[in-house]
Amino acid sequence: MRIITKRECVSFVTGPLLFITHALLFLLVTLVWSASLLAADLPVLDLDKPIRPNFSGSWEKDFRRSDDWETELNRTIQQIQREAELLSRQSSGGRSSGNLRSGRRGRSNVVDLARLAEFISRQSTITITQNNNEVRIEREGDAALICGLGEEIMESFSSKHGTEICGWEQRQLVFQISLTDSVTILHRFTVSSNNQSLNLVTSISSGNSTPFNLIQVFQRYDAPPDEFNCEQTLSRGIVCRQTQS
Amino acid sequence: MQTDPILIMKISSTKNSANAVCRVCIPALCLLLLSSCSQTSVRIQLPPAEPVGEVTLVESPDVPVENLLLEIGVVIFDANPVNSDDSQIGDWIFEEIVQNEAQYMPYVLRNTLVESNQWGAVRVLPREDPSVDLLIHGTLINSDGITLNLQIRATDSTGHEWLNKVYSDTAGDQDYPEFILSTHNNLIAPNSADPFQDIYEQIANDLLMVRAGLTAEGLVNISRVSQMSYASDLSPETFTDFLQQEPDGTLSVSRLAASNDPMLSRVAEMRFRHHLFIDTVDGYYSALHEEMKSIYDLWRLYSYEELQEIQIGALADNTSDDYGGSGNFLSLTQSYNRYKWSKIYEQEFNALAVGFNRELAPAILELNGRVHGLTGTMDEQYVQWRGILRDLFSLETTGREASF
Numbered sequence: 337m338r339i340i341t342k343r344e345c346v347s348f349v350t351g352p353l354l355f356i357t358h359a360l361l362f363l364l365v366t367l368v369w370s371a372s373l374l375a376a377d378l379p380v381l382d383l384d385k386p387i388r389p390n391f392s393g394s395w396e397k398d399f400r401r402s403d404d405w406e407t408e409l410n411r412t413i414q415q416i417q418r419e420a421e422l423l424s425r426q427s428s429g430g431r432s433s434g435n436l437r438s439g440r441r442g443r444s445n446v447v448d449l450a451r452l453a454e455f456i457s458r459q460s461t462i463t464i465t466q467n468n469n470e471v472r473i474e475r476e477g478d479a480a481l482i483c484g485l486g487e488e489i490m491e492s493f494s495s496k497h498g499t500e501i502c503g504w505e506q507r508q509l510v511f512q513i514s515l516t517d518s519v520t521i522l523h524r525f526t527v528s529s530n531n532q533s534l535n536l537v538t539s540i541s542s543g544n545s546t547p548f549n550l551i552q553v554f555q556r557y558d559a560p561p562d563e564f565n566c567e568q569t570l571s572r573g574i575v576c577r578q579t580q581s
Numbered sequence: 582m583q584t585d586p587i588l589i590m591k592i593s594s595t596k597n598s599a600n601a602v603c604r605v606c607i608p609a610l611c612l613l614l615l616s617s618c619s620q621t622s623v624r625i626q627l628p629p630a631e632p633v634g635e636v637t638l639v640e641s642p643d644v645p646v647e648n649l650l651l652e653i654g655v656v657i658f659d660a661n662p663v664n665s666d667d668s669q670i671g672d673w674i675f676e677e678i679v680q681n682e683a684q685y686m687p688y689v690l691r692n693t694l695v696e697s698n699q700w701g702a703v704r705v706l707p708r709e710d711p712s713v714d715l716l717i718h719g720t721l722i723n724s725d726g727i728t729l730n731l732q733i734r735a736t737d738s739t740g741h742e743w744l745n746k747v748y749s750d751t752a753g754d755q756d757y758p759e760f761i762l763s764t765h766n767n768l769i770a771p772n773s774a775d776p777f778q779d780i781y782e783q784i785a786n787d788l789l790m791v792r793a794g795l796t797a798e799g800l801v802n803i804s805r806v807s808q809m810s811y812a813s814d815l816s817p818e819t820f821t822d823f824l825q826q827e828p829d830g831t832l833s834v835s836r837l838a839a840s841n842d843p844m845l846s847r848v849a850e851m852r853f854r855h856h857l858f859i860d861t862v863d864g865y866y867s868a869l870h871e872e873m874k875s876i877y878d879l880w881r882l883y884s885y886e887e888l889q890e891i892q893i894g895a896l897a898d899n900t901s902d903d904y905g906g907s908g909n910f911l912s913l914t915q916s917y918n919r920y921k922w923s924k925i926y927e928q929e930f931n932a933l934a935v936g937f938n939r940e941l942a943p944a945i946l947e948l949n950g951r952v953h954g955l956t957g958t959m960d961e962q963y964v965q966w967r968g969i970l971r972d973l974f975s976l977e978t979t980g981r982e983a984s985f
Binding site (some may be wrong): 447448449451452455456478479480493495496497498500513515516517519521542567568569570571572 | 766767768769875876879880883895909910912913914916917919920921923924925927928932933935936937939940
């Protein structure tokens, strides 16, 4: 049996303690390091900027859940007729057909508005990109809708053919296009809380007519990554590079 | 363009929607109606100037008399930012272009003044400089492919204003060069004149006319004042007494130092070093001009073509079949399509503007990172340099005084 000296006894006790201390220190350093790495990946919270829902992604129309324009047109016509009947009863037998076909010159009737709504809602897919400054909605065959993320109402486009303003209404992104001949188109975008579904309500009115509303629902889908990364230049046109997979 | 509040208020049938629409629309009524983004406009309200027309630069065939030559500094032009109340989404692209133009145009004016062979050294400067005889300030009021409006103010070192007026020039087909494909597959227009060269020649001729009204003594006085202004800038406590303000607000030399004054010769040394520095800075602006010229000419050509298209489009709108006003489906789709295509066209033009800025970015970066040991933009480096010279002068003066 070996006798343990006092020094050996001390080292016997302090050895594991030292090891544990070192291990804890190492663990702490590793934790701090990984936390700093995580922090570097996190976006910086800018308290001056309002928090907006994220619309970015590729979206395809869910025809099952979207309005059929003809059905919606019939529903609107019935509603107008009901209102007209009510009005005619109130005005003791007077007859009115609402604005079904009675549009004065320069005022469109609901059928024409419905057809226009269908005409401008033909895209089956839309692509949305969003960064800290703006949201850009690309629609095939139509001009992109672009809006900032600020609190103010923004003029996003203006020409002699019409004006477009945009802004945020809580979680909704709203674009209002005022065309010449008194036609106003309102696009209202909402994204679901799980970011899987996008709702677009398009309202079209002419003068003080009843608006025609068309609801379209889009589902998120995974678009294949772009094979090329293209940049517009002035002297060489569009220059593309193959993206590295 | 219509923003009828009553119409807008009736868009939505639900109460919530109506409220939302009101919130979206009513402030929008306060927005001013804006012109197309195709113009890199700096919105300053000034009376419109008559275009300068065809101008021939007055050149001197002889080498000018040296002691009567004035040194000119052309300060980088001001480009007033667009009023934020009037701004449209994407305006920052055009603001960046205006900033680049403000660095480019002074060099075209500088080249024109050099070409006239009427002046001493002509340099482009990042800011005002007390060492030159005549300073030219410019403000870019409006620039697009068809029109250029500049406000030019020229003041000599005594404070006498030579020019303060708005110049305008218009460009036509004949002013734009033919672009060819270079070996690097870039579109270039080698050795072409600026499409708005007339405006710069008119400014040069106007300056010459003012100079013609001055006596030889007056010109020498300007040189003396600028010499003492520079000395006073280096060491205000020593040289302020050498200058006096006249009742009309101009400066004149109150007393002359002896030609062998050691302090004055040190100022001359410093001024020489300073001129070497600003020659170098001028060289950097020259490099920027060289880099930018082809691409900027191309940009203005696109802008010119776009504005032409708009004009042609406006004519076509008036003459083509129009279903407008009838309110039927054909009329509505026609109205929407016109709106859509005008917007698509503008978005494509914006993309070109982004491309222009992107291609130019390396040259601007290079300009701002050129002077070794100094940091920041060219303007900041210039301020640092002047600070260094002041410190150096103070050190040398203190050292020499101590050794006596």
